Amino acid sequence: MNCFKLVSLSFLLLVHISSAQAQLDENVSLTFDIDGKSQTIKLKDIQKHVPAYEVTLFNPVYKKTITYRAFKFAEVAKLGKIDIHSSNQISFIARDGYKAVMSKNILKRFPEPWLAFEELNTKNGEVFSLVAEGKEITDPAPFYLMWQQPDSYKAFPWPFAITKITANTKHDPYFDIKPKHHVTAQVERGFNIFKTRCMACHSINLVGGTIGPELNIPKNITEYRSMTFLKAWIKDPSSFRARSRMTNFGTVTEKEIDDVLSYIQYMKNYKQWDKIKH
Numbered sequence: 001m002n003c004f005k006l007v008s009l010s011f012l013l014l015v016h017i018s019s020a021q022a023q024l025d026e027n028v029s030l031t032f033d034i035d036g037k038s039q040t041i042k043l044k045d046i047q048k049h050v051p052a053y054e055v056t057l058f059n060p061v062y063k064k065t066i067t068y069r070a071f072k073f074a075e076v077a078k079l080g081k082i083d084i085h086s087s088n089q090i091s092f093i094a095r096d097g098y099k100a101v102m103s104k105n106i107l108k109r110f111p112e113p114w115l116a117f118e119e120l121n122t123k124n125g126e127v128f129s130l131v132a133e134g135k136e137i138t139d140p141a142p143f144y145l146m147w148q149q150p151d152s153y154k155a156f157p158w159p160f161a162i163t164k165i166t167a168n169t170k171h172d173p174y175f176d177i178k179p180k181h182h183v184t185a186q187v188e189r190g191f192n193i194f195k196t197r198c199m200a201c202h203s204i205n206l207v208g209g210t211i212g213p214e215l216n217i218p219k220n221i222t223e224y225r226s227m228t229f230l231k232a233w234i235k236d237p238s239s240f241r242a243r244s245r246m247t248n249f250g251t252v253t254e255k256e257i258d259d260v261l262s263y264i265q266y267m268k269n270y271k272q273w274d275k276i277k278h
């Protein structure tokens with residue numbers, strides 16, 4: 001790999017770079033939560049233990065090549081006591097509640113994620129250039145996960161504004177939303193689509209992200225919205241609400257929409273009432 005340079009070993013160079021990017025707040029921190037045990041580490045302490053690199057890559061969100069200062073994600077994870085290759089799943093939780101769950105499969109295909117903490121040469125000297133998200137403009141700071149391979153973005157949209165990383169080594173984090181045995185192949189496929197494309201924002205039985213609405217309790221979405229509406233909505237949310245925060249799935253097929261809806265509908269018989277009773 002010759003597209004990055006080791007910079008942190010040169011103290012002088014580091015000072016030079018950070019003085020050009022004056023806004024970098026070294027007091028920002030990252031929380032690690034492993035099987036429910038949590039610890040928070042400041043960026044400046046991560047910098048003391050983990051080398052930073054200059055990484056130049058194509059960012060599909062900005063549609064251009066950008067240079068970042070970044071850690072190798074595996075090394076930061078190790079500092080937080082997460083072994084990225086032995087954990088079941090690693091989740092990235094953003095400031096706004098977005099929760100991206102990275103499966104082992106993603107890591108197998110794209111084994112070298114970077115955790116960027118600064119973009120170089122931004123227009124107004126910000127730490128990162130801002131990015132449009134629905135109706136809002138978001139700051140990707142403090143941490144932004146990315147790869148040198150832009151096609152990884154299609155398999156796993158790069159999470160940003162990360163404040164917390166969680167890993168699960170003991171429990172199956174999907175236990176409460178997994179279809180039982182002997183379900184149809186369609187429900188099984190739908191569950192996989194839900195996990196990879198919906199769960200970052202939506203929950204079922206309150207398992208998942210919090211940006212979009214819960215889809216199962218107390219009422220399953222298929223109990224109060226028609227199938228016709230749901231199909232049209234998932235296909236093209238912005239044809240209903242301008243700049244919806246829900247991603248427009250340009251690539252989602254009719255079949256995938258039917259699959260994911262069959263899973264969601266199936267879950268109406270598996271409501272976890274105990275989670276909402278007081």
Ligand code: HEC
Pocket residue numbers: 193194197198199200201202211212213221225230233234241244245246247260
């Ligand atoms: C980036 C976040 C995000 C992702 C990913 C996402 N959604 Fe949403 N979804 C939202 C938000 C936010 C809303 C609330 C409505 C709005 O934006 O106006 C929503 C609303 C919905 C609704 C309710 C619409 C209504 O008016 O009742 C359904 C159903 C839905 N999403 C299904 C899905 C499915 C299925 C997937 C995966 C294929 C998915 N969403 C992926 C954010 C997301």
